[in-house]
Amino acid sequence: MEALLEITPDVVAREMLTMDWDEPQTIERSATAIKIRGLRKSYGALEAVRGVDLEIQRGEIFGLIGPDGAGKTSVFQILGGVMQPTTGEAKIFGQSARETRSSIGYLTQAFSLYQDLSVAENMRYMGELRGLSRAEIQRRGMRYLKLFDMDRFTDRLAGRLSGGMKQKLALACALITEPKVLLLDEPTTGVDPVSRREFWDTLAQLSADGMTIVVATPYLDEAERCHRVALMHDGVIHQTGTPAQLRHHSGLKRLEVRAADLSRAETLLCKVESLADVQRFGDRLDVMARNAETAEAITRATLRSAGIAVNEIRAGAPTLENTFVAILRELNGEVNTPAFPVRRKFRDRAPNAIAIGAHELHKRFGKFHAVKGINLEVKYGEIYGLLGANGAGKTTTIKMLCGLIEATSGELTLADEKGGFRSSFVRQRIGYMSQKFSLYDDLTISENLDFFAGVYGVPPAERAEKMQWALEFSGLAGRGNMLTGSLPGGWKQRVAFGAAIMHEPSVLFLDEPTSGVDPLARRAFWQMINRLADRGVAVLVTTHYLEEAEQCNRLGLMVAGELVAQGTPTEVKAAQRGQLIELNTSAPQQAANLLKAEMESWRVSLFGDRLHVIVDEEVLSAIQNLQQRLRRAGIDVRDAYEERISLEDVFIAVVEQARREGKVAAED
Amino acid sequence: MKNLIHKIRGLRVFVLFLKEMRQSRRDRKFIAALILPPTVQLILFGFALNPNVTDLRLGVVDDSRSVLSRELIAAFEASGSFRVKTYFASPTVLGQELSAGKLDAGIIFPPDFARQRERGETAKVQFVLDAVNSNTAGIASGYAQRIINSFNQQFFKSEAGVKLDGATTPLSARVALLYNPGLRNSWFILTGVLGILLILNGTLVAAGAMVKEKEVGTVEQLLMTPAAAWEIITAKIVPLCLLLSLDIWLALGVGWLVFDVPLHGSLLLLYCAGVLCVLAGVGLGTFLATFSRSLQQAQLLSFFVNPPLAMISGATTPIEAMPMWMQAFTWINPVRHFSTVARGILLKGAGIEILFPNLLVLMVFAFILVFFSARQFRKQLG
Structure with a gap:
């Protein structure tokens, strides 16, 4: 094991030097890598793909964006050679997808790793499967792990990595065969903003090396980093172009x-x-x-x-997300959040009554100190956002707060009770939506809703209207007989949310409710969350979409099991020192790489096609400095101005700083 | 009435029960596990575990060349147990063939075989057996003994009136075969295998069902509902028992159709005993599920439990053949008690007044197993 990925530092250095750090635009992209003609795919009566034509060039990062159920995954499965189209063809370098399978890397939404093998063993398995020599596996494996900043974790079991790390490892495993085409179906769903950026930095470098990458993502700021983007809706491609073209199209x-x-x-x-x-x-x-x-x-x-x-x-x-939402609204009509049929009176409570409280909350798993002394209070009618990187201890904290797991030490309050959270009396007043697997895949949507309504004791007289509401909220009215397992991820989340609130809870726990949900549906989620809070429901929510988190009344930012910042979004942002400069440049990726190499890397981050730099000095001189530095590298700065620090900037800065100080124990 | 239905529908246990039923309905593997293994195993066991021996290859050395010797050979052939393969000139060749495994048995008639008989002496034949498989050899020698005995009887009868006046009739024991007059071995095997199947299938299916939510990850969401642990467990065990007890009917159907197993006693009593047996199996499966994180683990664990249960039960082999210390274990094996009950009801028409000790033990087993495993499982949920 120890010898598996051992490599001398100088070899690594040489590897790093031979990598092409050029901006993607500079490569010649003449060869067609992927050609799709008249592609259709039907599942029984349902036509998921209804005539798609696409041409993707070699070395291109091509983004496929669209709402949940647009048919993106079907296109990926056909390209990956996993599924045959009903009619039409998909050619990769002139051959059918099935024939070229060995030169395709395919990463699905689910982690495709062996949880009980270590990082190195996972990579070795993938390499040996493709008949690579051990030396080759070592060379390539170390190169990608180094590239992903994961070379310290070769002995870590894959099952014990955080979500973002798992995705990077899965990508590394897909890359070890050096495929010519990389297919990524929502690779960053559920991955925190810092890891998402790192993941995309990697993609940019791979593309610069000539790899063709097709990627689907619900994060539109990521889509801005694609060379070209196609907007898919209802099985048809509506617009194709560079992000800039799409943005200005309207x-x-x-x-x-x-x-x-x-x-x-x-x-x-x-x-x-x-x-x-x-x-x-x-x-x-x-x-x-x-x-x-x-x-x-x-x-x-x-x-x-x-x-x-x-x-x-x-x-x-306008941003890509502005355009996307505007186009979807045109195509779909506004997503109306149907009025929730309220049938219960909310109990009168003393003002400022605590719904969820924790005092000096600790959790240890063996030697691992997962949660280190958390204090928080959520009042009725308040939305509290718990933010943090993958593996920071958010889910563990939530599980303790709602009584699913025992705290090692600390005091808890939940729904006016100090203990006995397991009683059905307490459970009755709590709504809970877990990160994943909150519905039974082998039941139909209606059966699922029926079950949750029944088990929470929604009176039979109200069940019909509550279930109807949940179906309408999910945009699945009339489709209750579909098997839940056949739903795209985003839709499942909507049904799960509906199922979690049918019994009108007074305390609601939502662990990444909107992960993988398209922007339009996310808005409907938050409309509903706000309405519930207005009625007096206490909501504790986690999310990786930080612009959503701004809608919370209060926030807690977790790093390595500790709450490092707490307060209203305004307070949390105000606590961040330094000024933010937004740069609009001709080559954002290259500019980011350059500045990251020159200053502390937490200060620089890409937001779509714009660059955010946090500086300590006076703004005007800082802008001048940055412009000069970039111009020397041949990068043109089109626009530069001071911008308000957003939550996402704070998040990145805090998490990166913690990492730099070696605090992020979960990873080390 | 309508009110009652409404009330039941509103019960949390019923909601959970309905969910389990709906899930199992869609689970093809589960349904297959319910139907296929019992059917296939019953038929296989019924035929394969049959110790009756037929068509043994017989070599003959007939130096007597008499009517008598030919009649005895014919009697061997007519029994169906032996089939004459070759006639040999000398015992030596026969011996070689036997040791080469080309024959299972040999019969050697001495030259004076018929004459001995005529002189009123006891005629002697030599019967040799390949005893490598001691079991088959034992059975075959028994057959040979029986054939010669009945041949003797016939011979005496036909001659008694005519020639051997006043001669003593040779002694013969008269055996009365009760309850299984045809000595159908499959009846013994099937009634035993029924118990093994109910426990085995119960263990596997229950372990799978119990571990499923843990494996898929939905258990957390379920635990956050107001449903109490006992409700969750009851709702899982009840449908399992209902569905698994269908296997009793299936097995009886196979036994009746394929092996003509009779039914002399109460079907209801047998069903009740079967349900107790299933419960014991489900309890065992639940217990295994508490130690497993996935279906595979549970199934592997069941390998440690099920074969001993099947072997030390007297279901397919006579308990009397086991060493004494092992015989003691059969008393704490629910399969043994169920086999006794099933044989009593099906073959003897015995009623509850005779079988109640076994039924009582079975009941105690079922409840202890279910109670403890449910408690263990609940602890784990918490």
């Missing part, structure tokens, strides 16, 4: 509006006809309109007449 301008009461402002502005679209992003509203000036005037007038103070309005280019 011809809309974007206004960032920061106001006092965002949710009320959103409702008001949505009603204004002359504004094309209004979307909530974290602590701001994005208003889309043809003309920025008139839109600003209208917005100001509307909000002033409603007595909502406007803090700031800034014009900018």
Whole structure:
């Protein structure tokens, strides 16, 4: 074992040097790697893919985006040679997908690793399966582990890696055969923002080496890092182009509006006809309109007449997510969150009554100290967001808070009780949605809902309307007889959410409820979460979408089992020192690599096609410095300005700093 | 009435029960496990575990060349147990063939065989057997003995009135074969295997069902519902018992159709005993599930439990053949008690007044196993 991936440092160094760090745009991309013509796929009566034509060039990162159930996974399965199309063809380097299977790396949503083999053993297994020599496996294996910053963990069992690490290992295993084409179906679902960025940095380097990458993702900021993107909806491709083309296609301008009461402002502005679209992003509203000036005037007038103070309005280019949501709204119509049929009175409680409380909460698994003295309080009517990287101890904390596992030490309060969380009396008032597997795959959707309604004792008279509501909320009305296992991940999450709140709980635990859910449905989720909180429900939620987290009343940021920051989103952001500079450059990936090499890497991160740099010095001189540095490398800075620090910036900075200080015990 | 149905439907246990039933309905493997193994195993055991020996290859050295010797050879052939393969000129060649494994048995008639008989002496024939398989050899020698005995009887009868006036009739024991007049071995085997099957299938299916939610990961979500542990466990055990007890009917059907197993006693009593046996199996399976994280683990564990249970039960082999210390173990084996009950009811028509000790032991076993395994499982849930 020890000898397996041992390699002398100088060999590694040489490996690193031979890697091509060039910006992807510079490679010649003439050869067609993938050609899809008239592709169709039916499952019985359901036509999942209805005529797709695509051409993907060698070395390209091609993004496939679209809502849940658009048919993306079907396309991947056909390309991966796992499934035959009903009609049409998919050629990879001129051959059918099945013939070229050996030169394809395919990474699915589920982890395809052997949990009880170590990192090195997993890689060796994959390599030996393809007949690679041991020396070759060592060379390549070490190269990718080094690239993914995982070379310290060769002895770690795969099952004990965090989610992000598992995905990186799975990618490394797919890469060890050096495929020409890499197919990635939502590889970063459930992976924290820092790891997601690292994962994409890796993809950029692989593409620069000439690898063709097709990737599906529900994160639109990731899609911005693709060379080209296709928007798929209902089995058909609607638009294809570079992210910039797609963004400008609509011809809309974007206004960032920061106001006092965002949710009320959103409702008001949505009603204004002359504004094309209004979307909530974290602590701001994005208003889309043809003309920025008139839109600003209208917005100001509307909000002033409603007595909502406007803090700031800034014009900018629309993001891919703006465009995506706008197009989907056009295609789908607005996702209406049906009114939840409330049948129970909410018990009157003393103001500020604690729904979920923890004092000095500890959890040890053998030697591993997973949770280290957490203190938190969630009041009724409050939304508390628990944030943190994969493996920071969020899920363990939630399980202790809701009584699923015993705390090693500490005091807990739950739904007005100090103990006996396992009694059905307490359970009755709690809603829980676990990270995964919250529904029975071998039951139909209706049977699942029926079960959860029954087991939570929803009175039979109310069951029909509650189940109908859950189906409508999931966008699955009339499809209750579908087997739950056949649903795409995002849809399952919606059903699971519906199932978790049918009994009108007063305390709600949601562990990554929106992971893998498309942007439109995520908005419906948060609308519902907000409504529940307005009724007095205490909500504890975890998420890796940090702009969602801005909708929480309070946040806790966990690093390596500790709560390192707590407060309202504004307080948490204010605690971050330094100023944020947003750079709009001609070659974002290259610029990021360059700056990361020159300054502390936590200060630099990519947000879509923009670069965020946190600096300590005065903004204007910092901008000048950055511009000079980049210009020397031949990178053109189109725009540079000070930007408000977002939650995601704070998250990245905190997690990266903790890692630098060697605090992230879960990984080390 | 309608109110009652409404009430039952509202019970949490019923909701859980309904969920389990719906899940098993879609689980093809589960349904296959319910039907296929019992059918196949009953038929296999019924035929394969049959100790009756037929068509043994017989070599003959007939130096007597008499009517008498030919008649005895014919009697051997007519029994169906032996088939004359070759006639040999000398015993030496026969001996060689026997040691080469080309023959199973040999019969050697001395030249004066018929004459001895005529003189009123006891005619002697030599019967040799390949005793490598001692069991088969033992059975075959028994057959040969029986054939010669009945040949003797016939011979005496036909001659008695005519020639041997006043001669003493040779003694012969008269055996009365009760309950299984045809000495059908399959009846013994089937009634025993029925018990093994119920326990074996019960253990495997229950272990699978219990470990499934742990394996898939839904157990957490289930534990967060107000459902109490006893409700969850009851809702899992009851459908299992209901479905597995269908195997009793299936097995009886196979026994009746293929092996003509009779039914002399109460079907209801047999069914009740079967349910107790299934419960014991389910209890055992649940117990194994508490130690396993996946179906495979549970099934591997069951390899340590099920074969001993089957072997030390007297279901397929006579208990009397085991060493004394091992015979003691059969008393704590539910399969033994169920076999006794099944044989009593099916073959003898025995009623509860005779079988109650076995039934009582079976019941105690079933409840102890279910109780302890459920407690263990619940602890693990918590």
